[in-house]
Amino acid sequence: DYKVVILSVPEGNDKIPKYPVMFRRTDMTIINKIDLLPYVSFDLEEAKKDLEAIHPQAQFKALSAQTGEGLEDWINWIKDAYLQCINR
DSSP states (O other): OOOEEEEEGGGOTTHHHHSHHHHHTOSEEEEEOGGGGGGSOOOHHHHHHHHHHHOTTOEEEEOOTTTOTTHHHHHHHHHHHHHHHHTO
8 A cells, every 4th residue: 555645836835844744654745736836935845855854765746737747757656556566
């Protein structure tokens, strides 16, 4: 089983430090709506640093469902995770 947390850019940078247990237990953190970065006060690098401080082994992907940026990488991660599960 894999645990994935999806964080939306408009929610702000405070979620990772505010909910450390949730982010400590995740296998993958998705930052969604990166197409909105120019319009909101969200620091992607700060989010990465916060996540690394709480869970150094966690994987991190930034994507935009609106533009498709990062989706192929995310879909490939899901496929790989699925294959690992069925081949156990």
